[in-house]
Every structure is written in structure tokens, then in C-alpha cells.
Amino acid sequence: MCTAATYQTRGFYMGRTLDYEFSYGDEITITPRNYPFHFRHMGDVISHYAMIGTAHVAGDYPLYYDAMNEKGLCMAGLNFVGNAVFQELSDSRDNVAQFEFIPWILSQAASLAEARELLTRMSLTGTSFSPELPTAQLHWMIADKTGALTVECMADGMHIYENPVGVLTNNPPFDKQLFHLNDFMHLSAKQPENHFSPDLNLQTYSRGMGALGLPGDLSSASRFVRVAFTKMNSRSGDSESESVSQFFHILGSVDQPRGCCEVAEGNYEITLYTSCCSADTGIYYYTTYENHQISGVDMYRENLDSDTLIRYPMLSNEQIHMQN
Numbered sequence: 001m002c003t004a005a006t007y008q009t010r011g012f013y014m015g016r017t018l019d020y021e022f023s024y025g026d027e028i029t030i031t032p033r034n035y036p037f038h039f040r041h042m043g044d045v046i047s048h049y050a051m052i053g054t055a056h057v058a059g060d061y062p063l064y065y066d067a068m069n070e071k072g073l074c075m076a077g078l079n080f081v082g083n084a085v086f087q088e089l090s091d092s093r094d095n096v097a098q099f100e101f102i103p104w105i106l107s108q109a110a111s112l113a114e115a116r117e118l119l120t121r122m123s124l125t126g127t128s129f130s131p132e133l134p135t136a137q138l139h140w141m142i143a144d145k146t147g148a149l150t151v152e153c154m155a156d157g158m159h160i161y162e163n164p165v166g167v168l169t170n171n172p173p174f175d176k177q178l179f180h181l182n183d184f185m186h187l188s189a190k191q192p193e194n195h196f197s198p199d200l201n202l203q204t205y206s207r208g209m210g211a212l213g214l215p216g217d218l219s220s221a222s223r224f225v226r227v228a229f230t231k232m233n234s235r236s237g238d239s240e241s242e243s244v245s246q247f248f249h250i251l252g253s254v255d256q257p258r259g260c261c262e263v264a265e266g267n268y269e270i271t272l273y274t275s276c277c278s279a280d281t282g283i284y285y286y287t288t289y290e291n292h293q294i295s296g297v298d299m300y301r302e303n304l305d306s307d308t309l310i311r312y313p314m315l316s317n318e319q320i321h322m323q324n
């Protein structure tokens, strides 16, 4: 399972949890402006916007899971297993392989409006990266400070949804996730009042009872509701550190501890990492399952005019700050 969310304070933030039972070998990867992209069906793009995110680098190619570009446009791919059906190659459209989708959009679009424009002339194809890394069944959230979109390719074509919640999880399809929120409109951060019956003396006996009924399990549908509630009710200061701190609390509401989601006998899905792209500062923040300290990689501390990928392995050992 995975969850992605946006957060707006004075800055704009987007990130995700990457929940899985193993790692493909993830690295914080900066693609500078002059790294040559050789798109499978669209030729070469030699000069483009720089981007930073988590990727598995294979044969010097950044296979991004989530990233942002230097213009503050952000994008994340999440599992959409059983629903994703990619499109056929088309003579009249821009054919983009699913593994190229993040680089295709982030290399060229400076805003969500420009991304929307690219999407209208695109076919997202199932072309695989290699036999060892076959096509992943994903759907995506694309966002900047003006809003968010969800992109889902299904048997009936490409769906581009406005995403007013700024949240994405996994199945079912996004329109159903959004509709499901109707069932929870009675939830509140405030204490509830007795609407059950005036004939009963019902009392609140604990804080937090306004959100009684918020689903607590790890299913994708439940995580969607829980992170949406947490995000929509979030309050924080608007400095970078207060915003980033709050952002990790938002995604912390759907964190997966080892042991609670068994995917095979003795094999558990966990939150391998949680990321937070800061659109205004160009910093990619992250924590890992074993390292709760927030680490950061600042794209602007690198030579963004280079033509070579810049890679940082994730710091994954718990860092405990002893005070005595």
C-alpha cells in the first residue's frame, strides 16, 4: 500500500509513503537539466527542467517513484493493481511508456496547467523498461500549489480527475474513493453533540470523539479517508520546519508498522520510506522505516546544469540523539 498527499502552508508540499515488502534499491536521485532523456517512442530530450525524487537507477536511467521539478511541480506513482490497463501506441499522440511518465511530465511542464496540456495529447503505453523490470501497474497524482490531478489508465481509457482532496492511495479507482468520503461527512475534530436522542443523557467521555468512526485499518480505502481527514484538519505554523514536521505527521497517520499487514506467510508490508517534496525550497525530505530522523537533499546545492545523475543512498539507520 502507499499513500500520497499534498499540504499547503506558506509553501507547497507533496510526498508519499512507499509501502511494500521489499525495496528495489531506492536512492534520492537528482536529474540535472542536461541529462539526456532517450524516450522510447518520443526521441531525445537533451535540455529540460531538473528534478529530484526517489528512483531506482537502472543502466543510468532514473526510474522515478515520486519526484518534483525545479518549478515546483510534483508527481507520485502508486500501485493500481488489477485496474491499470495501459494504452496502445498511437500515430497521432505522444506515446509515453509508463516508466517514463514522471520524467516526461516533470522535464517539460512548469505547472499543473502545463501538465494537463501534455496529458491531453498523450498515450500512456505499457512498454516495459526491461524483461527484469516489467510494466508496473500504477496510477499517479500530479500536483502543484494550484491543485492536484489523478491520472488512471483503465480498460476504458485514460481518466484525468481533478483531485480536490490532494490525496491518493491504491484501489479502488479514484472516483469511488472520492465518493466514499460522503459516508464520513459527520466526522469532526470538534467534540460531538447528542443527536442520537433528546431522551438520553449521552455524554462525551473522552477527547477526540468527533472522529469516532474514522477507519483505522490499513486498507487502501480506509487510508484514503484517514489521511484525507488528517490533512483537511491539519493546523501548523507556516515556516518550512513547522510545515515539514506537520507533513510527516499527516502521512504518519497511515504509517505501516511491520507485522500488521501480512502479504505472504511471515512476510509483511511496511512503510519503507516517507517523502516530502518542498516545492519552494527544492528540498526532498525523507524518513525510512529504521530512521525516523528527517533527512534532506537540496537540489540547489548541486550543479543543476550538469548532464550526469546525482545519487544519494537513503540514510537508513536509526539515529537516536542521546541527551546525557
Ligand SMILES: C[C@H](CCC(=O)NCCS(=O)(=O)O)[C@H]1CC[C@H]2[C@@H]3[C@H](O)C[C@@H]4C[C@H](O)CC[C@]4(C)[C@H]3C[C@H](O)[C@]12C
Pocket (backbone or CB within 6 Å): 001, 002, 018, 019, 020, 024, 056, 063, 064, 065, 077, 078, 079, 080, 081, 099, 128, 129, 133, 134, 135, 136, 137, 138, 170, 171, 220
Ligand atoms: C511497489 C511500488 C508501489 C508501492 C505501492 O503502491 N504499494 C501498495 C501495495 S497494494 O497495491 O496496496 O497491495 C511501486 C511505485 C513505483 C514503482 C517503480 C517505478 O514505477 C519505476 C519502475 C517501473 C518499472 O516498470 C518496474 C520497476 C520500477 C522500479 C517500479 C517498481 C514498483 O512497481 C514501484 C516501486
